[in-house]
Amino acid sequence: APALRLRGCGGGGRGARLVFSCSASSSSPSGEGGFSGKVGFLGLGIMGAPMASNLIKAGCDVTVWNRTRSKCDPLLSLGANYEPSPADVASSCDVTFAMLADPESAVEVACGANGAAEGMAPGKGYVDVSTVDAATSKLIGKHITSTGASFLEAPVSGSKKPAEDGLLIFLTAGDESLYNRVASLLDVMGKSRFFLGDVGKGADMKLVVNMVMGSMMVSFSEGLLLSEKVGLDPNTLVEVISQGAISAPMFSLKGPSMVKAAYPTAFPLKHQQKDLRLALSLAESVSQSIPTVAAANELYKVAKSLGLADQDFSAVIEALKAKEEQNK
Ligand SMILES: NC(=O)C1=CN([C@@H]2O[C@H](COP(=O)(O)OP(=O)(O)OC[C@H]3O[C@@H](n4cnc5c(N)ncnc54)[C@H](OP(=O)(O)O)[C@@H]3O)[C@@H](O)[C@H]2O)C=CC1
Ligand SMILES: O=CCCC(=O)O
Structure with missing residues (x-):
């Protein structure tokens, strides 16, 4: 049986609070209340690689893409699938995460040619975990939601080691039903999560x-x-x-x-x-x-x-x- 683990969960809406609850899903995102579906991951730098790796190790079906193709290799060795563009990842997955360097790269990967938005559709979700400003996040959210898909911003506190150890802190905002849908995935990668309201508040x-x-x-x-x-x-x-x-x-x-x-x-x-x-x-x-x-x-x-x-x-x-x- 999976070990019980204390997790901090931010309350919804204004004035989010830290509420500790027991989660039985520390090592597996599937099961009751868990995520079933394909997960995409775009951007495999210092943070993205260990985050995607933890999802794979937890048993998720993960598809990766990175601008520099060679950085996908260690993830492919762990069992990840590969697609040649963000659009291909998004169209082949139910939920796609993105961990990009800055506002420019986050916009390019989400909204540019062959960007994730091109592969989005109703029922899919896009979770941007990059650190960007609120205006950038809103722009990306607008492109994603114009396809009928849902958008959540979820930048993280915590660095390389917490990313490797699955101990990040997620600062989320945007679509609350997508937040609930990916909660078990966030719990694989992090130790706590806050839902802070409308897009921009997490940024x-x-x-x-x-x-x-x-x-x-x-x-x-x-x-x-x-x-x-x-x-x-x-x-x-x-x-x-x-x-x-x-x-x-x-x-x-x-x-x-x-x-x-x-x-x-x-x-x-x-x-x-x-x-x-x-x-x-x-x-x-x-x-x-x-x-x-x-x-x-x-x-x-x-x-x-x-x-x-x-x-x-x-x-x-x-x-x-x-x-x-x-x-x-
Ligand atoms: N490192 C840390 O401790 C933390 C970082 N963050 C934030 O997370 C984000 C990622 O950080 P980190 O992993 O450290 O950064 P890295 O510099 O290690 O990785 C950046 C990623 O962005 C990609 N990228 C950059 N420019 C482009 C572009 N124009 N098109 C497509 N992809 C691009 C890189 O691809 P390529 O491999 O091809 O260069 C790489 O995958 C940043 O926003 C950072 O501020 C948040 C918390 C902690
Ligand atoms: O954005 C980087 C944050 C690093 C940290 O929280 O230790």
Whole structure:
């Protein structure tokens, strides 16, 4: 019998809440209340590959596509099917997930030539788990729903390791019946899910979370460098922080390698900068001032110009080091 597992489920509508419930479907999406049908997955990068892999391992019938074809191979070895375009995946599957880099690629894959919308039809669903802004998500949703299919945005909190471990947090919004239909699939890939209302609310939540994270990383970087400059061991700073009120897994996880100037990529710096850019635009849309985020964004831009776009976002500390050098 499948093991019982605690899962957090966001309540519906406005003011979503975290309600814990027991789910008996941690390892299998099929069964009562589960998903029966074919699942498509578009975009097999750092996040998409382990998410699709977990669906396959849970027994789902998965069909994959990725712009760079070779990234499909490990999934095909696990038993996935392949289709040569997003449209072909969408037309051969009941529900299709997409995990793309940014707004431009998410729109291209969903709405472009041979895009997923071309393969959509009534009864099918499209779940975009990429991090994009609300306007992009609404545009994609409009294309998908114009075919009679349903649309759910479901960006995720959690990085490479939670994706591998099936411990992501889904921030969903859009079609609530599609949300309920794919709940068991989300539970294979994640540890909790929130339904936040109309399309755009999931994207907004994701950008707010990531803008906090991006600024935290800059502040942490400044602390590491200052501690070293005043003769403290930055490793001790990491340890002290880990025991106090500002303890965060991110600091404990990334601090030791940052001290060694190593930035193995879990969350690419270029994506963090994209999220800060989108968060700044979100804040602008409601005349909210977010000066700390604006300053952090400038540092990520400097880091990109130093050739660090594909390193982990913790490499932003190198932008501070470069500024130090300039000031000498
Ligand atoms: N990494 C992380 O920790 C997290 C990332 N995210 C978000 O998830 C999304 C994916 O992130 P991640 O997996 O890390 O990113 P990657 O850069 O590893 O993967 C990006 C994916 O997008 C595809 N892609 C890029 N441009 C195009 C295009 N023009 N047409 C078609 N496909 C394209 C890539 O294809 P190809 O292989 O051909 O390049 C690849 O499959 C991003 O929105 C990111 O912000 C969210 C939570 C955590
Ligand atoms: O978008 C990336 C989020 C990374 C994380 O939540 O650890």
